Amino acid sequence: MNFEKQQEELISLCxxxxxxxxxxxxxxxxxxxxxxxxxxxxxxxxxxxSKLVWNNRCVPNLSSYLLxxxxxxxxxxxxxxxxxxxxxxxxxxxxxxxxxxxxxVCDGMLSDKEQHLPACRDxxxxxxxxxxxxxxxxxxxxxxxxxxxxxxxxxxxxxxxEINKCILCYSCRxxxxxxYCKTCFMDRGQPSWQPAAPDTGAKMLYHLGRTxxxxxxxxxxxACENACASGVDIRxxxxxxxxxxxxxxxYRAGMDIETESAMLTFDTEDREVGFLGGMDSAGGEADV
Numbered sequence: 001m002n003f004e005k006q007q008e009e010l011i012s013l014c015x016x017x018x019x020x021x022x023x024x025x026x027x028x029x030x031x032x033x034x035x036x037x038x039x040x041x042x043x044x045x046x047x048x049x050s051k052l053v054w055n056n057r058c059v060p061n062l063s064s065y066l067l068x069x070x071x072x073x074x075x076x077x078x079x080x081x082x083x084x085x086x087x088x089x090x091x092x093x094x095x096x097x098x099x100x101x102x103x104x105v106c107d108g109m110l111s112d113k114e115q116h117l118p119a120c121r122d123x124x125x126x127x128x129x130x131x132x133x134x135x136x137x138x139x140x141x142x143x144x145x146x147x148x149x150x151x152x153x154x155x156x157x158x159x160x161x162e163i164n165k166c167i168l169c170y171s172c173r174x175x176x177x178x179x180y181c182k183t184c185f186m187d188r189g190q191p192s193w194q195p196a197a198p199d200t201g202a203k204m205l206y207h208l209g210r211t212x213x214x215x216x217x218x219x220x221x222x223a224c225e226n227a228c229a230s231g232v233d234i235r236x237x238x239x240x241x242x243x244x245x246x247x248x249x250x251y252r253a254g255m256d257i258e259t260e261s262a263m264l265t266f267d268t269e270d271r272e273v274g275f276l277g278g279m280d281s282a283g284g285e286a287d288v
Contacts, residue, residue, distance in 0.1 A: 001107050001136070007054040009135050010076065013102060017074055018046035023100050024071035029058045036112060040065055052076070054135075056110045059117065061221045063177045066094055074100040078109075080119075080221035082128030083254025084177040087217060090261060093180060103128035105136025119222020119235065129255045159237065160200070165230045168198045168206060172224035172234065178217045185209065211238050216245045216263040219254045248273060 010028070017023045030041035030051045038058045041051055042065065054076070062075055063084035077085060082103055088094045105127050108120030127138055170186070173179045186206055211234075218238045225235040246252050248271060251262035 001056075001105070003055045006104065006135050007052070010054050010102065010104070011049050011052050013133055013135065014043070014052060014074060014076075015046045015049040017100065018043070018049065022072065023074040025069065026052070026074045026076070027062050027065050028052045028076035028102075029054065029060075029062075032057065054104060056108070059109045059226060061175075061177050061223045063088060064180070066099065067180060072098055072100060074102055076102050076104060077128050077131065078104055078106045078221075079123065079125035079128045080219050082130055083125070083219035083252075084221065086130050086254040086257055087219060087261075088177070088180075089257060091217075096257065100133075101128065101131045103131030103134045103136075105134070105138060117222055118225060118233070119220060122239070123220065130257060159204075162232050162234055162237075163200055163203045163207065165232045166203045166207070166234075167230055168203055169229065171227040171229060172232075173210060175223040175227035176214070177219070177221070177223070178214050179210070207234050207237065211241055214238050215241050216249075216251065216261055217253050218242050 014026045014028065018026065024044060026043045026049065028041050028043070029038040031053055032039045036057050038053055038055060038060075040060055040062055043049060043051065058076075058078065061084055062077070062081050066073060066075060066085065066088065075081070075085060082101055085094065085099060085101060089096050089099070107126060108116045108123060111117050127134065127136075170184075173184060173186075186209075218241070220239065220242065222235060224238075225233060228234075242252070245262050249262040251259065253261070
């Protein structure tokens with residue numbers, strides 16, 4: 001992928017948008033710290049657009065930086081960022097007319113070890129599904145999702161193994177575009193969801209609760225996993241719910257502004273299926 005060419009096109013586009021008054025602000029990436037990760041950059045002057053960068057270390061999901069801002073805003077959006085923006089619009093957190101989406105064709109971001117991040121290895125989307133301008137070659141080959149099958153015993157063992165690494169620091173929540181509630185249920189005083197020394201049960205409550213809150217909303221950006229200092233791979237759990245909803249309702253979050261969110265609709269013909277199996281709408285055994 002020609003990042004240099006994309007960066008030149010991106011800077012030129014953002015400069016013109018600001019000069020012509022089509023947007024008031026541009027949210028993108030700038031050079032990062034010594035670790036090499038590019039950092040969020042907020043620009044409201046066309047003379048500062050030269051700060052913008054586009055490379056294989058533009059890891060952060062920028063969509064949350066749109067929340068609470070006034071005026072017309074342009075955002076530099078990888079496919080996962082773009083999907084997050086679409087979902088925030090559908091959840092009435094943003095107005096479509098206020099957002100100018102600059103889509104970037106992306107073949108995945110790298111870690112500091114020069115390997116594709118786990119979420120990028122699983123990603124199936126190389127182009128944002130919704131955009132106002134697109135930067136990059138649309139002929140880039142889409143990656144295929146990696147599917148893994150586990151027995152219930154193996155799944156439980158893996159879950160407990162990952163949970164035991166967790167220290168309940170909430171970095172995954174803070175980095176997630178979808179966790180925008182002003183007060184999380186885990187932070188409320190009554191009842192006390194978080195004991196002084198969180199045990200396995202408390203950590204399971206948090207992660208399972210958060211997984212269900214993200215059901216049909218996760219855009220598979222991997223921000224939770226990237227932010228975790230303890231190396232907890234809990235993203236696989238949310239990915240399992242995401243795949244389950246796609247299989248059941250043919251719905252993936254953030255792919256289309258017009259499509260109603262799967263978990264906000266009800267149809268009497270919907271199959272009544274649980275994660276551990278159950279009956280479908282016809283009364284037969286569910287195939288899960």
